[in-house]
Amino acid sequence: MKKFVNAIDQLIPQSLAGFAAAHADIVELGAEGKFVRRRRLQPGKVALVSGGGSGHEPLHAGFVGRGMLDAACPGQVFTSPTPDQMAEAAAAVDTGAGVLYIVKNYEGDVMNFEMAAEMAAGRVARVLTDDDVAVEKSTWSTGRRGVAGTLVVERIVGAAAEAGADLEACRALGQRVNDATRSIGVALTSCTVPAAGKPTFELGEAEMEFGVGIHGEPGRRRVPLAGATEIAREMAAAICTDFAGRRGPALLLVNGFGGTPAIELYLMYDELRRAFEAEGFAVARSLVGSYVTSLEMAGCSATLTLLDDQSTALWDAPVHTAALRWGA
């Protein structure tokens, strides 16, 4: 294993310290580094709190800031944060309008966020993301997994909260955006969890994992490595089939898993955009980059979110976080 690290158990705390120092204009660390929070809260705004295992950066801490999250709780690599992290984060950023937890559908995250919700003094609601169409049940999830579509939910609901939407409106909107979102991923290599010290899985030199999860967990099947056009068509087909007859304007997010260079991601964006437009979607908004990663895994995912006028305007509204930034 070749990584920039000292003691493994200090990797996440030290990385968080670096993150907070590099982005001190936007965030600060909570007590004992249990969470990352917005430096300046907006009183009366619904607080958005997310979190999950580390190793998916910039998700979630990179999305803390104006127009997106109020706090993020990082667990150890690929390990759920604890209920007390989530409860303390919620208490720190709740200014009276309640807290919306945005939770990716993994058993550990779901259970711990439920326990955190029971510990909460104020009002709490939850949106569960489960955008991955690859499999209906996985290593760590019952039902579909929550993957890169979580970013889209955090961004759109974040903008709504900033604009004054109340807790129930934020929850309902998050649910609606999740319901309008589908993702599928492909891995060309494994990642290596630092504490394990060796690759999570083995892939032959001419193989890829179709439908891979963001922890390197198995997807639909292992197939021979194909050309980009063929890979993109199969990814698009998986999403289009799942959308059944639903078509319309959409946001296309082409997400790198960490080890895939930008030139390949933009090539895949070109392929995926063509494939979705041939199927009757109109790509109205785009995002390309490594936003929901699996450490250094080579691979990418496609996420398609159906947009309406409201969600388009919210997507476009100003956002000011470490990893996503636009508008004034």
Added chain:
Amino acid sequence: MKKFVNAIDQLIPQSLAGFAAAHADIVELGAEGKFVRRRRLQPGKVALVSGGGSGHEPLHAGFVGRGMLDAACPGQVFTSPTPDQMAEAAAAVDTGAGVLYIVKNYEGDVMNFEMAAEMAAGRVARVLTDDDVAVEKSTWSTGRRGVAGTLVVERIVGAAAEAGADLEACRALGQRVNDATRSIGVALTSCTVPAAGKPTFELGEAEMEFGVGIHGEPGRRRVPLAGATEIAREMAAAICTDFAGRRGPALLLVNGFGGTPAIELYLMYDELRRAFEAEGFAVARSLVGSYVTSLEMAGCSATLTLLDDQSTALWDAPVHTAALRWGA
């Protein structure tokens, strides 16, 4: 080799098409895809043109936009763009105030930009970046290599041009920023050039290349893989020694080469910041991310730029490109 690609010779053109489509609000492609240019030029502004081999994305096309470059010329992977690309780009974005070429110090780039300058109808000046302290002569360079410090030059001069600085002022500022900038890189793995199909170099499981170039070319020496603290201290020492007695407020850029996860980059930022501050620098501005890459190489570089009031204000001024964005 496992990459998302169809025919190798179509990788860059298709990737550029995807890039231009994904960022159509900011950029457009020049004729035959020879360059990427700002969609909206600002008449009377000095035009900034850069370029170089592909494989370093987001450099340079990701830095085209308001407050940074007017055009970028991408060559094939790790191959200089041709003089006609550079000349056509300059002609397309020169609105009468002249063109400043920002050129990384590699023999091919230098020669081709010189030929392009001779072809130019309007006024042309050049800034050569050579911030890499690792070696004085390298595989493809006489003198020091231009690496991630190029981003800092492009950003600060880009802001000055936007504010109305004339061609000579932009050139002199660029030279001054380059002279105030030092970089050093470390590789943990090789990259694989698509057309070659195999790793550029071999590194043992317990080795790293200290002082590596951004094409995987050799650095100072091959050394045993060390802990992050020790690596960071040696990187900082190389830069501090080269700055001799110069100290003061500085910008610290911790740059990933492509295959290193964000958690490790932020950990290295934490280490490097401490190391530079212990040496008497005050880290006043920070940037952490994979901005000047070597395809999927694992590794990172540190860049330190001494700041004065003028360069700090220019760094902070609004920038709106695909890869760097802040301000209104």
